[in-house]
Amino acid sequence: MDPFESLDLFDIDALLTEEERMIRDTVRQFASDKILPCIREHTREGTLPRHLIPEMGELGLLGANLEGYDCAGLGPVAYGLIMQEIERADSGLRSFVSVQGALAMYPIHDFGSEEQKQKWLPPMARGEKIGCFGLTEPDFGSNPAGLRTRARKDGDSWILNGNKMWITNGTTADIAVIWARTEEGVFRGFLVEKGTPGLEAIEIRGKYSLRASDTAELVLEDCRIPAENVLPKTEGLKYALKCLNQARYGIAWGAIGAAQACFDEALRYSKERIQFGKPIASFQLVQQKLAHIATEITKSQLLCLRLGRLKEKGDIRHYQISVAKRNNVFHALEAARTCRDILGGNGILDEYHSMRHMMNLETVFTYEGTHDIHALIIAEHLTGIAAYE
Amino acid sequence: MKCVVCLKRVPDTGTRIKIDSSGTAIDDTDVEWIVNPYDEFAITEALTHRGSDGEVIILALGPEETTKEIRTALAMGADQGILLQVQRPPTDPLQTAQVLASALKELEFDLLFFGCRGVDDDNCAVGPMVASILDIPLLSDVIQFDVEGSKATVQRETEGGHEIGNMPLPCGITTQKGLNEPKLPSLPGIMKAKKKPLEIRPVELPDSSLEIVEMSFPPDRPPGKIVGEGADAVPELIRVLQEEAKVL
């Protein structure tokens, strides 16, 4: 059995409902029983643990916060707790779940036609069909407003041209949500099915980070899709950003899981590792590190819980999500580095988890709006001045 | 099929058990509680025999907090729960069996499921006792269970072999590891569980003739002994095994 003990200095458990706790415990057990035993191998090989996808579907983890269409219909806090528990095992697996649910199923659910929803959502909830989200391009990351991918209407079809970079689930996906600009200059989301002539997915190799995740470049060359494959309600970049808000919300929770995993490992290790005749946990410098990480985890937990309750009421604001994503990922990364340090030389081995989390979190720090871009979003709210324009 | 599963709330197998100041019971503070692991086989098995017009009822005897474990069973797919509520669960399995049996008399079930034992007291007694009070057949330690019409076929593990037997319905089994692979409750299952009926019935325990006199931990294991390293240590190892441990 996994010895993981979660940190809860402020009895945050008491602020969760019985179902929220039950959902968290179920996903925690899934992570311990199914993800952790195979994550080292997949990290070494650089492969997504695809065999877990049907099980995640059966559990109800995919698109878990969506209503109807065989989705679990969970509240925002329960959804956040799922992300936390999956990322406690690995950020790559959490990325898979985030992209499937928040970036592929969510836009179909909220901006799609009834036929699109009927066709895609139930098999995606079951994990039988996989989705990806193509916004970023080689030359447009933090500044998606400049993206170059074009969609041209041609009779009963749209013809797409452009390159998408860093696309999670890219080679696996049965359906890609591709963001492109129409001839009228409007940003729209398009559903491109796997196997459509003119669509090619090229795996990105040589990653130090998120190795248990499938990352690809998508090339669209005169890729012809039926006219009805546009997501009808997407008229403007705003709709892509709405997806990102869903995903970022989950990432803020996920980061707590990664930090918890590292903290649990380092705390145990520090009590067992003897140097100078006593456990390293008895040295004040090590204690200070543990106290700092525990404090930051606690702050992140409170931030997310409040954010979740706001989302429940429908009162959530995008800059609040930026505060949580930016803060929690920053401190999770810092915690992972410190825990790696506490583990000494052992910390660089893949027998332990902290360094894998540390490397993964470098991606999490960058994707879904880099740390600094989120500072600009927060400051834009504070000052009324958008520094990125 | 109408199936009833008798469920017990037990300390998590990972919990470090402490004995309370009376020396005759465990100290409940800081204990994490779970569904008795053998009962998970029972729930899973009952669900496979429910069929389209049947139901699975969870019957538990325990304190009010046991609703949490009943909810877990409902999240796994059971249809309704009944908690026979007492302040403290009895340590006498006969008391448990008597209370369960009187509730079961009203339920008119086809199949009755128990875990083969509770991982707390390890008595292996409640299932067989209930069956004899109700005067129905029951086979214990079942590893395969098939029902056809009004007959159940059961495979049991016996010392060094297997035994296959039949019994007419209504009947009961106690479940052994290997019967099935229990699944985690699904998240939609957890959401549905809170809308399923869960009745709480306060009950009085009958008198008990059993008294726990003492509980104690096994003595600490003597420390291991390292006789040397590599091939050089083999002669000494053989000598110790022959002369001290007397196992060769």
Ligand SMILES: Cc1cc2nc3c(=O)[nH]c(=O)nc-3n(C[C@H](O)[C@H](O)[C@H](O)COP(=O)(O)OP(=O)(O)OC[C@H]3O[C@@H](n4cnc5c(N)ncnc54)[C@H](O)[C@@H]3O)c2cc1C
């Ligand atoms: C493993 C992985 C998976 C990903 N998955 C997906 C996916 O599924 N779908 C998708 O569409 N995208 C995905 N991304 C892309 C990700 O969202 C981008 O990498 C991210 O938005 C940053 O873009 P960039 O890499 O082009 O960096 P850049 O935008 O070039 O940024 C480089 C640096 O410049 C800074 N910077 C940029 N502009 C400013 C400014 N105005 N002021 C101050 N600093 C600035 C940034 O903060 C950063 O430090 C993924 C990325 C990775 C690494």
